[in-house]
Amino acid sequence: MKAVRRLGGWAVSGAVMLLTAYPPNRLSAQDTSAIDRGVRIGIVYRPGVRPGVVVLPGRAPALDSVRAIVARDLDYSDRFELITLPSGDSIRVATAAPAAAARSGAGGAGGPGGGAAAASLNYPLYQALGADFAVAITTAPPDTTVVTVHDVTAGGVRREFRARLPALKDAGFRLAAHRFSDQVLEATLGVAGVAATRVLLVRDGKVYSVDQDGADVQLVSSSDHQAMSPAWAPDGRRFAYMEFWQGHGRLFVQDVATGKRAAVATTGQALDFTPAFAPDGKTLAFSRATEEGTDIYTINVKDGCCLQRLTVGRFSDNLSPTYGPDGQRVAFVSTRAGAPQVYVMAADGTDQQLFAPFDYGVTGASYAPDWSPDGQSVAFHRDVGGTYQVFVLDVRARSVRQLTSVGRNEDPTWAPDSRHMAFVSDRAGYRQLWIVDVETGRIRLLLPHSGARLPAWSPRLAETTASTP
Amino acid sequence: MKRFELLVLGSLAAAAVAACGGGAKPEPPAPQANADSAAAERARQDSIERARQEELARQREEAERVARQRAADSLAALGHTSEAVKTLLATMIHFEFDKSNVKPEDIGVLDQKVAILQANPNLRIRIAGNCDERGSDEYNLALGNRRAIAAKQYLVSHGVDAGRAETASYGKERPLDPGHNEEAWAKNRNDQFEIVSGGDALKQP
Numbered sequence: 094m095k096a097v098r099r100l101g102g103w104a105v106s107g108a109v110m111l112l113t114a115y116p117p118n119r120l121s122a123q124d125t126s127a128i129d130r131g132v133r134i135g136i137v138y139r140p141g142v143r144p145g146v147v148v149l150p151g152r153a154p155a156l157d158s159v160r161a162i163v164a165r166d167l168d169y170s171d172r173f174e175l176i177t178l179p180s181g182d183s184i185r186v187a188t189a190a191p192a193a194a195a196r197s198g199a200g201g202a203g204g205p206g207g208g209a210a211a212a213s214l215n216y217p218l219y220q221a222l223g224a225d226f227a228v229a230i231t232t233a234p235p236d237t238t239v240v241t242v243h244d245v246t247a248g249g250v251r252r253e254f255r256a257r258l259p260a261l262k263d264a265g266f267r268l269a270a271h272r273f274s275d276q277v278l279e280a281t282l283g284v285a286g287v288a289a290t291r292v293l294l295v296r297d298g299k300v301y302s303v304d305q306d307g308a309d310v311q312l313v314s315s316s317d318h319q320a321m322s323p324a325w326a327p328d329g330r331r332f333a334y335m336e337f338w339q340g341h342g343r344l345f346v347q348d349v350a351t352g353k354r355a356a357v358a359t360t361g362q363a364l365d366f367t368p369a370f371a372p373d374g375k376t377l378a379f380s381r382a383t384e385e386g387t388d389i390y391t392i393n394v395k396d397g398c399c400l401q402r403l404t405v406g407r408f409s410d411n412l413s414p415t416y417g418p419d420g421q422r423v424a425f426v427s428t429r430a431g432a433p434q435v436y437v438m439a440a441d442g443t444d445q446q447l448f449a450p451f452d453y454g455v456t457g458a459s460y461a462p463d464w465s466p467d468g469q470s471v472a473f474h475r476d477v478g479g480t481y482q483v484f485v486l487d488v489r490a491r492s493v494r495q496l497t498s499v500g501r502n503e504d505p506t507w508a509p510d511s512r513h514m515a516f517v518s519d520r521a522g523y524r525q526l527w528i529v530d531v532e533t534g535r536i537r538l539l540l541p542h543s544g545a546r547l548p549a550w551s552p553r554l555a556e557t558t559a560s561t562p
Numbered sequence: 563m564k565r566f567e568l569l570v571l572g573s574l575a576a577a578a579v580a581a582c583g584g585g586a587k588p589e590p591p592a593p594q595a596n597a598d599s600a601a602a603e604r605a606r607q608d609s610i611e612r613a614r615q616e617e618l619a620r621q622r623e624e625a626e627r628v629a630r631q632r633a634a635d636s637l638a639a640l641g642h643t644s645e646a647v648k649t650l651l652a653t654m655i656h657f658e659f660d661k662s663n664v665k666p667e668d669i670g671v672l673d674q675k676v677a678i679l680q681a682n683p684n685l686r687i688r689i690a691g692n693c694d695e696r697g698s699d700e701y702n703l704a705l706g707n708r709r710a711i712a713a714k715q716y717l718v719s720h721g722v723d724a725g726r727a728e729t730a731s732y733g734k735e736r737p738l739d740p741g742h743n744e745e746a747w748a749k750n751r752n753d754q755f756e757i758v759s760g761g762d763a764l765k766q767p
Contacts, residue, residue: 298735319735322700340688340730342703364707364731367700380700382707384714384729410704426701433701458660460698474698481698503698547699 144225146281147176149214156230158261159238159270163228165306166274166288169537171513171530176224216248226251226281230273240273242280252280267309268554275553285553287508292515293323293332293549294526296542300334302349305508305528305550307539315352318343322547326370329552333357333368333377333394342366344379346394358397367413371440372420378403380412389414389425389442403442415464415471416440417488424448424462424471432458435473435486449473449486449493459484461504465511466552472496472505472514483516485531496531506550515539515548647764651678651687654752655713660697662708664716672713675755676720677767679727684760689713690730692754694747697734706731713753728758 148164168175219227227243238258244251254276259265274288290305293313300314300323314320318336325332326346333346343361347354357368357377364382371378375395380387387410393399404411409429416423420440427436427445434456435449448471449459457476464471471486475495481503483496496502500520507514508528518527526539526548539548653675655668664672679685691709693702710729718724739746 321703321735337732337735340690340728340732364703366703380704382704382731384711386711387704387707410701410708412704413700428704458701460701504700 143172143174144281145176145223146173146226146228146277147178147219147222147224149227149229150178151229151231153232156232156238159258159273160230162267162270162306163230163240163274163277166271166286167228167277169306169528170274170278170286170288171533171535172278172282172284173226174223176219176222178222214243214245216243216245219243219245226277228277238273240277242277244281252276254280267304271304271306285510287510287513287550287553289554290509290551291554292506292526292539292551293325293334294540294545295321295323295547296545300332301545303540305513305539307541310540310542313347313349313352315354322367323549324368324370325549325551327372327374327552329554332549333370333379335366335368335379340364342382344368344377346377357394358392359400360392369414369416371416372418376420378414378416378423380414382410386410387412389423391440401442403438404445411436413461415462417464418466418468424464426460426462432456434459435462435471448491449484450491462486463506465507466509467511469511470507472507472516474503474505474516483514483529496529502527504547506548508550509553513550515550517546517548643766644762644764647678647682647766648757648761650674651685651757651761651764652755654754656748657709657751657753659694659747659751660705662691662705662712664712669716672716673720674767676717676722678764679717679722681765681767682760685764686726686728686758686760688728688730688756688758690732690754690756692732692736692738692750692752693734694750695734695737695742696747699733702733703731706733709751709753713755 146167148160148167151160164175164177167173214227214229224245227245229239229241229243231239231241233239233255236257237255240254240256242251242253243249254273256269256273258269268289271288271290275286278284278286278288287305291302292305293300293302295301298319298321299312300320301310302313303310313332314334314336316336318338321335321337321342323332323334330349331346332349333344335342335344337343338361341361342364344357344365345354346357357365357379360379366380366382368377368379370376371391375393376391377394378389378391381390385407388406389403389411391399391401391403403414403423404425404427406427406429409427410433411425411427411429413426414423415425422437423440424435424437426433429436430447430453434447434451436445437448438445449462451459457478459473459475460481462471462473469488471488473484473486474481475484477495480501482498483502483505484493485496486493496505496514497516497518500518501524502516502518502520505514505516512532513528513530515526515528517524519525520527521538523543524546525541525543526545527536528539529536651674653671655664655671657663657665675687679687689710691706691711691713693706693709697705707729710731714724714727714729717727734750737746737750738752739749741747
């Protein structure tokens with residue numbers, strides 16, 4: 094019965110995708126804002142087809158915040174139907190359930206032994222509730238947190254993770270909890286999540302960082318100089334950004350853990366801006382505005398040497414470089430054809446050509462490209478009728494499609510899964526940071542603060558960056 | 563006999579008077595009167611002298627005050643000129659949306675700056691281009707740079723040494739008017755002219 098329903102669901106979804114989306118594999122959704130829920134074009138958002146997951150309530154209240162974080166992460170992954178149970182009732186439901194013969198503890202959720210010993214669950218009940226997976230978060234003495242992933246359909250434990258979580262107030266606590274979420278995603282669907290990531294942003298001339306779920310906003314820039322354009326290094330341990338110094342733009346590379354920073358060599362004599370790390374982690378591309386105009390340069394930030402000029406546009410501006418994941422190509426903005434548009438070149442500056450197609454004199458100006466980590470897409474924003482919308486370029490097909498339509502949307506930045514994207518939007522009345530899942534079109538607010546802009550989504554953050562305060 | 567007595571009496575009286583005068587040693591009225599008049603004369607002379615001195619001092623002070631006043635007046639005048647020149651120098655020029663070409667109505671403003679720079683050979687300036695909030699954040703840095711370059715090229719092509727004007731851009735990061743309407747945007751699309759050095763006492767061109 095279940096299989097039939099499933100099969101039907103996939104068939105329908107396939108039909109919907111064929112009818113509404115091209116290309117059919119990814120990036121097939123339009124912007125679906127809750128504010129404009131009256132109009133939906135080409136939506137492939139199909140609740141019920143995605144697997145259901147339930148985060149089981151438990152007896153140890155100390156873990157409530159971990160459960161809340163994991164449940165929210167799984168929801169924000171946009172890959173599950175999250176089944177929420179009112180906590181008190183669900184425990185009673187679980188304990189009163191008759192089917193689980195080898196039950197130990199409250200539905201396996203609060204068993205002191207944790208893990209496989211208390212793993213047996215009232216599977217038929219959760220299956221009836223629509224869950225394909227159930228996640229139990231318990232403790233094992235003395236201070237280990239155990240995350241058990243149950244495969245409800247198969248009626249057994251799929252995987253179990255153990256970790257010693259930092260204290261609740263510790264800087265690494267939330268990232269450790271986020272890492273559990275990514276492990277659950279890996280164990281259930283076999284895909285890498287983006288829960289353990291952060292987003293850098295600019296607000297009031299300062300650089301802040303925030304967890305991808307919108308929590309834990311931290312000021313990371315330390316000087317009084319006005320800052321812009323943060324950009325992550327591929328290791329997730331450093332980031333570059335620009336500061337105004339006496340009418341000049343100086344670039345810095347700052348260590349996330351220590352907060353120490355170093356000025357990038359040769360910068361500060363001109364207006365240097367829009368830094369972007371190459372995948373090698375030591376080459377930094379940036380724009381330099383001089384009295385000849387604006388051009389793209391690279392410098393080796395590891396050795397502080399080897400300044401190289403990639404573009405020469407005496408009568409045009411070239412700016413906003415972004416590397417493809419193989420480091421071989423750089424997409425950038427150029428005004429060589431009049432209005433700014435997105436171009437691409439080899440990493441040494443050769444073979445410059447148009448990247449995102451446009452109709453001369455018709456298509457609006459295009460800005461701020463960001464190459465997706467999987468290399469398949471370049472997101473940017475383009476002028477549409479006097480306001481900006483986020484577009485996505487399919488790198489292989491060289492075709493462009495519009496992703497947003499509500500309000501003014503700009504400066505997109507890809508998550509490491511190349512599926513989620515943070516961007517600036519004034520759809521709620523003022524400029525805020527939002528996140529869109531380009532596959533389902535689901536949109537959520539990242540930060541309620543107004544005036545947040547220039548977001549930069551981190552790579553997946555390594556263990557060591559989590560625990561260092 | 564009687565006459566003798568009178569004489570004796572007279573002489574005695576005279577002697578008595580003489581003895582009396584010499585013995586009592588009263589201040590002789592004549593010398594006393596003479597000393598008083600000398601002192602008075604001296605005092606009179608002193609007071610005249612004092613008055614003269616005071617008058618001189620007053621004149622000196624007045625002269626000094628006038629001189630000071632004149633100096634102050636001329637300094638103020640000088641400062642006023644300098645301030646006026648500074649104000650002229652700081653006059654902004656404005657741009658159309660997403661454009662960096664100098665508008666014909668701003669040519670006069672730039673010509674004034676050429677004249678000021680030529681009248682004040684030590685003056686160095688910075689031209690900072692600015693944009694309104696509608697453009698893209700990062701692209702506006704390049705656009706502001708273009709606007710600064712446009713003004714500088716005008717100055718240089720009219721005889722100003724290129725080394726005396728540097729360019730900068732703040733994009734849309736430092737709006738003069740925080741409003742969200744065309745009036746504010748028009749104000750914020752500008753070139754601003756700041757003094758880098760040599761701006762202490764500017765001469766009128």
